[in-house]
Amino acid sequence: GDSVTQMEGPVTLSEEAFLTINCTYTATGYPSLFWYVQYPGEGLQLLLKATKADDKGSNKGFEATYRKETTSFHLEKGSVQVSDSAVYFCALDTGANSKLTFGKGITLSVRP
Amino acid sequence: DAGVIQSPRHEVTEMGQEVTLRCKPISGHDYLFWYRQTMMRGLELLIYFNNNVPIDDSGMPEDRFSAKMPNASFSTLKIQPSEPRDSAVYFCASRKTGNTEAFFGQGTRLTVV
Numbered sequence: 001g002d003s004v005t006q007m008e009g010p011v012t013l014s015e016e017a018f019l020t021i022n023c024t025y026t027a028t029g030y031p032s033l034f035w036y037v038q039y040p041g042e043g044l045q046l047l048l049k050a051t052k053a054d055d056k057g058s059n060k061g062f063e064a065t066y067r068k069e070t071t072s073f074h075l076e077k078g079s080v081q082v083s084d085s086a087v088y089f090c091a092l093d094t095g096a097n098s099k100l101t102f103g104k105g106i107t108l109s110v111r112p
Numbered sequence: 113d114a115g116v117i118q119s120p121r122h123e124v125t126e127m128g129q130e131v132t133l134r135c136k137p138i139s140g141h142d143y144l145f146w147y148r149q150t151m152m153r154g155l156e157l158l159i160y161f162n163n164n165v166p167i168d169d170s171g172m173p174e175d176r177f178s179a180k181m182p183n184a185s186f187s188t189l190k191i192q193p194s195e196p197r198d199s200a201v202y203f204c205a206s207r208k209t210g211n212t213e214a215f216f217g218q219g220t221r222l223t224v225v
Contacts, residue, residue: 032212043116043203043216044155051212089155093212098143099168100214104154 002027002101004090009106013080021075021106023064023090031092033057033066033073034100038087047075047088080110118204118217125224130192133220136185137206145214146179146189147203155203161187194224 007022025031032051036044048057053068064075073090090103117136125131137144145160159169164181172179176195181187191198201221207214 034212041218043218044205045216046213049212098162098207098209099145099157099160102155102157 002031002092002094004092004101004103006090006103006106010109011106012109012111015082015110015112016079017110019075019077019080019084019108021088021090021108023073023075023103025071025073025090025092027071027092027094027101029094030068031094033064034091034093035062035064035073035075036089036091036102038089038105040086044089080108082110082112084108085110116204116206116215116217118202118220120220121218123220123222125194125222127195127224128193129224130190131194131198131222131224133189133202133204133222135187135189135204135217137187137204138208138215139185141206141208141215142184143207143209143214144181144187145205145207146187147205149201149203149219150199158189191222194222196224199223 003026005024034049035047037047038044048059050057050066056065062077064073087105087107089105091100093100119134142163146158148156158171159179161181179189201219203216203219205214205216
């Protein structure tokens with residue numbers, strides 16, 4: 001079945017550090033890929049997405065490139081801020097049944 | 113639009129009591145999802161509906177859990193009887209066919225003591 005694997009957390013970084021959060025997937029067909037973010041006390045919200053191979057999703061300084069050859073969708077940001085502290089979820093949707101499959105999520109803490 | 117609205121935001125109940133969680137999806141969205149989030153298991157899909165019809169309830173943990181969607185603007189998730197291991201944050205989400213983004217409510221934090 002479809003699955004998403006995220007790197008183990010938590011991750012703690014200093015402000016302005018470079019961020020990479022790894023995500024790999026297993027799916028039939030050609031899924032759409034997503035990163036969702038959950039700020040403390042809130043629900044998940046879409047951060048960025050990519051719908052086909054080699055697409056790059058970007059938002060708020062975050063980027064992720066859909067790599068079909070490595071079945072990956074790693075999230076990167078060049079300079080993190082304290083306000084980026086949150087839980088980040090990688091997800092996929094094959095479109096076959098319209099449900100999103102989420103990874104376990106990873107907690108990012110950015111210290112001043 | 114006000115987004116996906118869940119109620120209550122917090123619920124504390126005693127073991128054995130019935131608990132009902134409520135969700136109002138975004139108008140025009142034809143898919144509705146119920147998720148449960150815990151530290152141990154992360155985010156789990158419990159059940160989802162399409163046009164008010166349950167499509168997949170394989171994630172519902174036990175018969176104590178049930179969900180209904182009587183109309184396009186309202187859904188409930190009921191736990192009867194509740195147990196301490198049901199303590200979690202329960203999220204409702206909705207999306208529209210053809211639009212790949214799912215919108216989440218703010219969640220209901222359930223504590224069963």
